[in-house]
Amino acid sequence: MNDSSLLQKDRKHIWHPFTQARTDFGLAVVKKGEGAWLELEDGKRLLDLVSSWWVNIHGHANPAIAAAISEQAGKLEQVIFAGFTHEPAIDLASRIAGILPGDLNRVFFSDNGSTAVEVALKMALQSYSNRGYKRTKVVALQGAYHGDTVAAMSAGASSGFFDAYQPFLFQVHSLPLPHTWHEDANVEAKETAALAEAEQYFAEFGQETAALIVEPLVQGAGGMRMYRPSFLQALCAMARQAGVQVIFDEVMTGFGRTGPIFACEQLDFVPDIICLSKGLTGGFLPMSLTVTNESLYEIFLDDRFDKSLVHGHSYTANPIACAAALASLDILLDPACDRARKMIAAVHENGLERLRELPRLSRTRAVGTVAAMDLDSTESGYRASISSEIKKQAMENGLLLRPLGNVLYLMPPYCISEDDLNGAYGKIAIMLEKLVSGNAL
């Protein structure tokens, strides 16, 4: 089947995510992937600088993960996870508990990041109702994104993505986020003001609040907005002081994105609940984990069923996905992967320095393997039209880039070569120069 007939069928039958099909530019059929590269139907190659929506940490079609999946599929593909268990899930849960900091030892399985967040919020809320306490409020950070299901949308309402559903969301207060960038002279003042507001919130509503949920160190879909660990640490300390459960949504930041395996390792604070997904299976299969500590788990132990966490999905702890996650962890924990992430961080550093010379570009920032900058277009936010222009030009230059509105970011798989990443920065510089000289930017 050739490219155009495949696309015709797609146009006829498929509803694509986060897409305005009427105005969105193009749709490309991907034939195969290898490492950091994708190959399209027409033979064109693209360097995947977004790790295919942030999931593909070890590149495409990694042979070790593929082999682990194949082996597990021939042994046990799926089994009911209530009343039954299996070795891949047990191995995965114990390995995850082993690498997570502190007492994060109790693992609940589900199958995407949004659901991991739903589970975390339900755990936190029910941990109070089970004990007869009335704590029903949730507090988040401005601009947060926690996923697309209803509780996750409620927590991320301030991102502005979900205005159509506003009447159906529950109220979540959002605290200011002192996000920062290279040579930001105001960072301290912003942090002080944000902490003062947080303090006021906890003084007033702390006793009614069940959970604080945050994306540690970098807000992803909200525009790769980065903030300092010291601020987060101070915020979390206030929440804990008020008896509020702290949830770290590490769906994006987990599995090495910010440098260490988990972003929370960059501060001296262990959350009560952590949500993991995207990089978990190396981008092969959908799976997520909500991990908490033993004392929260014990609040759900009772003679009555209604005190248990009444949540579960058909594919909970799918053995094949567990096998993929175990194989992905082997690669991640190899010292070579740590070196690769450090290489990426260093290339980002140099690359951003080069880009800073360009006009109409500001707020360069990076944490670990994530680099970002704002394009000073006349529009901002996710809907900025400069985004489609960049996507189009990037495709023509053999790069897969998908700006979040006017925010251009790079989040490559860890297997990307130094030359490929350096080359990408060179191409991006030329692309942006052309956009500026053509008055598109």
Ligand SMILES: *Cc1c(COP(=O)(O)O)cnc(C)c1O
């Ligand atoms: C992507 C993302 C989610 C949602 O995960 P899905 O698997 O897309 O449902 C939640 N939180 C954060 C921080 C994310 O980046």
